[in-house]
Amino acid sequence: MPGGSIMSVSRRFVTPSLSLAPSRTASLLMALDSLNLQAGEILGTEQVGRLLTLADAKEEVEIAEPKMNSIERINPASRLEVLAQIPHPRTSSKPRTRKTTSRPQAKKTTSRSQVKKITSKPQVKKTSEESRIMPTGSTSKPAEVQKAVPIISIEAEQDQPVKDPLPFYSCKDYEPKPSIIYIKNEEETNEMINGLFTGPVAMDLEWRVTFYRTAERNTKSEGKAAVVQIADGAGLILIIQVNGMRRFPERLQALIENPKIAKVGVNILNDGKKLFRDYGIMAKNLVELGSVALVVDPKPIAKRKIVSLAKLVERYCGKILDKGPVRISDWEKPLSVSQREYAANDVHSSLMVYNELLKLGELYSCTLEDVSAQYTSEVGWSIGSGILSTGSQSTQTQEGMQPRYLRAYESWHQRGLSLEEMCLKLSLKSQGSYGPIVEGDDLALKPGTVISYIIAALQNDSGLEYKLDKLVELVQMDLDSWSRHREWIVQQC
Known part of the structure; x- marks a missing residue:
């Protein structure tokens, strides 16, 4: 053809x-x-x-x-x-096909701990020049023209023990069973402080934080310390709400300022500074738990002095300390059950961590007294400007010395009257200057008003004599007066 x-x-x-x-x-x-x-x-x-x-x-x-x-x-x-008679591609002993390599599949095992992972290679679309003819009706395809299929790989993972979740911390799980006492008045606070077990105590503070937005950024403001928590070694936990009291409880102040009694906690120096800013309390013998851990633990959780209480509790107590939204709740209102539980667990766990660290110190023959300077601190007059830069302003008189200021100063410094007596005697209302006296009327001046009169007299006449410690004692008798006059008082040191 x-x-x-x-x-x-x-x-x-x-x-x-x-x-x-x-x-x-x-x-x-x-x-x-x-x-x-x-x-x-x-x-x-x-x-x-x-x-x-x-x-x-x-x-x-x-x-x-x-x-x-x-x-x-x-x-x-x-x-x-x-x-x-022409050999068929399917039956040919030596097919003219390109050799391909296939991925070996891992052996299947029956271990329950194995995890099946299915991975697939993307199919590669062949061009027309890369295609091979395939007889119609054939049930098999050459290896190089078969469609890519998912490759099932069964990878046996090593059996690893599954750790049980840690329990939540509760002071009620410890012995001795704690007694949680919620106090809202000064007299009961002084009585309960006198009944504390001798030895180190844990201390913590709570206050209200308000978040707000300015034109430039989000910010927050702190209220005064509203709650002071104290826990001793005998299971007594005091939750003292001081913001509603007339003055900061005297026995509580004496405890915090006592240099012989250790107060343990986390970031406790910051709490001490806040007590000074808000109430003029000069805390002594403050023990930072993170610093103690650096001293007694060969493998501490962190190489820094301040470690969160939650991490310390997990490490040394083996429990989870719940730090939910209750921590930023309103601590100035009457406390709810959840707030009291939170406050109790916080201060109690600090003491338990401290006890565990003491055990480590004994185990590794570490005497804490020899290295106390590494983990203790105190607050004093020379704490620095960081405490004073809160914008507090003392009462400043623009009209100069007033007779009522001098009367208040003389009643305090020369006559030695108590604050309560001065509030009554310095009131013009009590003398009938504002009309007839009606039974049931509050005739006395407010304590903060009398204190402001005395401070104003000292500000207007630098020649007036006074003792600074007596003035501080007077100002601390009113809960709000210290923060109002603190900056001027510190400048007199």
């Missing part, structure tokens, strides 16, 4: 059925030419696959979905026997 006719027939054969690399077209035509095909015969798709194998089509091809069940070809019956 003339070559031109064969070329024409071959193109009609190839084009509608499959996509073939151009470089292999000549090989296919040569194979067709060698079979001496003639017009008028039908060549099935299976025979086409064998024909391509015979043509040694080494380039990758992809079968195109035939739109016809057969290809119109002309072939004598005698030539079909020749085609039948």
Whole structure:
């Protein structure tokens, strides 16, 4: 048959059925030419696959979905026997296919601790020149033309012990069983302080924090220390709400200022400074728990002096200290049950951490008394400007010395009257200056008013004599007077 006719027939054969690399077209035509095909015969798709194998089509091809069940070809019956003898790609012992490597799958085990992870390789779309012809009806595909399938990899993970969750901290779980006492008046506070067990105590403070937004940024303001918590070694926990009292309790102040009694806590020096800012209390022998841990623990939780109480409780008590939203609640109102529980757990856990640290000190033969300077501190007059920069302003008179100021100063310094006596005698109302006295009327001046008169007299006449410690004692008799006059008083030191 003339070559031109064969070329024409071959193109009609190839084009509608499959996509073939151009470089292999000549090989296919040569194979067709060698079979001496003639017009008028039908060549099935299976025979086409064998024909391509015979043509040694080494380039990758992809079968195109035939739109016809057969290809119109002309072939004598005698030539079909020749085609039948051509090795089929599926049964060939040496298929002309590209070798591929498959990822070995990990062995499956029956351990319950194994975790199955299914990962899949993205399918790579082959171009027309990379495709290989596939006989229609075949149930298998060469390895290189099979679609990528997910590879299931079963990775055996080593069994690791699962730790039980830590319990929440509660002071009620400890012995001796704690007695939690909520106090709101000065007299009861003084009585309960006198009944504390001798030895170190834990101390903590709570105050109200108000958040607000300015034109530039979000900020917050702190109220005065509203609650003071004290816990001793005998299980007594005092929750003292001082913001509603007439003055800061005297016995509580004496305890905080006693240099022989250790007060333990976290960031406790900051609490001591706040007590000075708010009430003029000069705390002594403040023990920072994080600093103690650095001394007695060979592997402390952190290489810094101040560590959160929650982390210390978890490390040394093996429990979780709940620090929920109650910690920023309003501590100036009557305390709820949840607030009292929070306050009790906070101060009690500080004492328990301290006890555990003492045990470590004994274990490693560490005497705390020898290194007390590393973890104790105190608050005094020379604490620095950081305490004073709160914007407090003492009462300053623009009109100069007034008679009522001098009367108040003389009653205090020269006559030695008590604050209560001065409040009554200095009141013009009590003398009938504002009309007849009616039974039940409050005739006395407010304590803060009398204190302001005395301070105003000292400010207007620098020659007036007074003792600073007596003045501080007077100012601390009124809960709000110290913060009002603190800055001026400290400047006199």
